[in-house]
Amino acid sequence: MVRWEPNARGRLQQAAFELFTERGFEQVTVAEIAERAGLTERTFFRYFADKREVFFSGSEVLRELMLSGVASAPPGTPPIEAIAAALDAAGTMFDGHVASARRRSAIIAAHAELRERELIKLAGLAAALAGVLRARGVSDPAAALTAEAGIAVFKVAFERWTAEPDGPELTQLMRAALGELKAVAAGR
Amino acid sequence: MVRWEPNARGRLQQAAFELFTERGFEQVTVAEIAERAGLTERTFFRYFADKREVFFSGSEVLRELMLSGVASAPPGTPPIEAIAAALDAAGTMFDGHVASARRRSAIIAAHAELRERELIKLAGLAAALAGVLRARGVSDPAAALTAEAGIAVFKVAFERWTAEPDGPELTQLMRAALGELKAVAAGR
Numbered sequence: 001m002v003r004w005e006p007n008a009r010g011r012l013q014q015a016a017f018e019l020f021t022e023r024g025f026e027q028v029t030v031a032e033i034a035e036r037a038g039l040t041e042r043t044f045f046r047y048f049a050d051k052r053e054v055f056f057s058g059s060e061v062l063r064e065l066m067l068s069g070v071a072s073a074p075p076g077t078p079p080i081e082a083i084a085a086a087l088d089a090a091g092t093m094f095d096g097h098v099a100s101a102r103r104r105s106a107i108i109a110a111h112a113e114l115r116e117r118e119l120i121k122l123a124g125l126a127a128a129l130a131g132v133l134r135a136r137g138v139s140d141p142a143a144a145l146t147a148e149a150g151i152a153v154f155k156v157a158f159e160r161w162t163a164e165p166d167g168p169e170l171t172q173l174m175r176a177a178l179g180e181l182k183a184v185a186a187g188r
Numbered sequence: 189m190v191r192w193e194p195n196a197r198g199r200l201q202q203a204a205f206e207l208f209t210e211r212g213f214e215q216v217t218v219a220e221i222a223e224r225a226g227l228t229e230r231t232f233f234r235y236f237a238d239k240r241e242v243f244f245s246g247s248e249v250l251r252e253l254m255l256s257g258v259a260s261a262p263p264g265t266p267p268i269e270a271i272a273a274a275l276d277a278a279g280t281m282f283d284g285h286v287a288s289a290r291r292r293s294a295i296i297a298a299h300a301e302l303r304e305r306e307l308i309k310l311a312g313l314a315a316a317l318a319g320v321l322r323a324r325g326v327s328d329p330a331a332a333l334t335a336e337a338g339i340a341v342f343k344v345a346f347e348r349w350t351a352e353p354d355g356p357e358l359t360q361l362m363r364a365a366l367g368e369l370k371a372v373a374a375g376r
Binding site for chain 1: 266267268269300303304307308311328329330332333336337340341343344345348364365368370371372373374375376
């Protein structure tokens with residue numbers, strides 16, 4: 001019998017971030033995270049494959065949101081506007097949560113293995129977005145380039161968002177960055 | 189006294205790629221690479237920090253070429269055209285060498301740790317390009333976005349180049365991809 005623990009995932013994440021911030025990512029064990037959360041190690045591994053995954057458990061949700069964003073764009077929507085819809089969909093997940101995003105980013109920035117994992121996740125996201133664009137009839141290299149451009153906008157806006165926690169929300173920053181990318185591409 | 193070995197770096201890389209292709213990246217030791225190249229392990233470590241670095245020894249050259257490409261663009265050049273100059277400069281390093289690039293890409297694609305290392309190198313390259321654009325007076329987020337767009341063009345064109353070894357050269361593919369990115373950003 002598995003005992004149901006209310007919000008176990010959230011409690012484990014909260015405990016992990018606290019411990020990583022206090023003592024550094026390498027120094028913290030899964031057993032300590034579970035203990036701080038008032039849960040067992042076994043429960044931890046029901047939710048996360050390893051210590052690093054605590055940082056990336058949201059990436060599946062992000063992926064689903066962005067892919068649905070593209071899919072929901074009306075047929076004939078120019079690829080860049082389909083990607084804009086994906087970015088708007090991503091924004092709904094983050095807006096209002098800059099404090100936790102900022103804490104997470106600070107830990108990732110300090111650890112090469114977490115930065116690498118994040119880049120792999122983003123590269124996978126770009127590949128998935130290119131795939132749904134192709135399924136909508138966008139040819140290559142346009143599909144791949146539009147997807148990569150979307151991820152570039154996401155990355156640049158996300159960095160600014162977490163760097164300026166009292167600034168605009170992520171959705172607004174992504175819209176501004178996409179507009180800026182269009183201007184840059186037009187040679188301005 | 190260090191004995192001078194003619195083209196030691198090239199011989200080690202050649203030996204490493206042969207062994208990785210024959211037996212897989214994980215199965216090959218530095219001692220075996222050195223032996224195949226007719227050199228010592230000690231010589232290997234004069235050129236490469238570890239086994240993975242064999243794949244990335246060109247990244248410093250690439251970085252220098254691209255940064256110089258941006259720096260050589262006349263003042264007032266639009267940022268995207270400065271990045272185009274960087275891509276042209278990068279092309280001079282690769283054009284005519286598709287066979288070895290293809291072999292290298294196949295090995296990297298098969299190993300998560302090599303893919304991660306490659307993504308980190310490209311992210312560092314994007315950050316460096318953004319830095320030289322800023323030094324030319326380009327503000328953010330335009331500087332970061334233009335740099336990321338340039339790396340996206342490089343990645344997408346590079347993949348196509350190694351996938352179609354009898355196709356156009358990398359420089360030509362990068363120019364086509366940049367044109368495509370401009371068209372996409374214009375909503376076409």
